[in-house]
Amino acid sequence: MSLKFTIIYHKESKWYVAFCPDLGVTSQGETLEKAQDNIKEAIELYLEDAPKEEVARFTDTPFVETIEINKV
Template identity: 35%
Template sequence: MQVTAILTRAEEGGFVAFNPETGTTSQGDSVDDAIANLREAVELYLDVFPMKLMGAPLVTTFAVQEDA
């Protein structure tokens, strides 16, 4: 099963990884660590809350105006 990982840099270092299909979040010191930790979190979530995933979400970015 393919799921989505959205990674952002953490202020304290490393990365935060988010899975939008399940709402689970994890972190790691590297991209690989963050994804591995997220994989474990998603698998544990799906063991408790099985669900049929309806495909990957549309992930995009958009710009917002910054205060001057």
């Protein structure tokens, strides 16, 4: 079974921070590639103990949108 999650990356000082809002899992790395590897590992560890019902809801492709708001 293939599971799909949304990951948000941002740079903080010397680190790249990776956040999975679907699960509330966060990781980091000194490079973007390391942060990607680390968040995958963190998600895999999280899913080892997650209830099957929670895991099953992530089989659909997530939809992410960025919107712009003009400051009033």
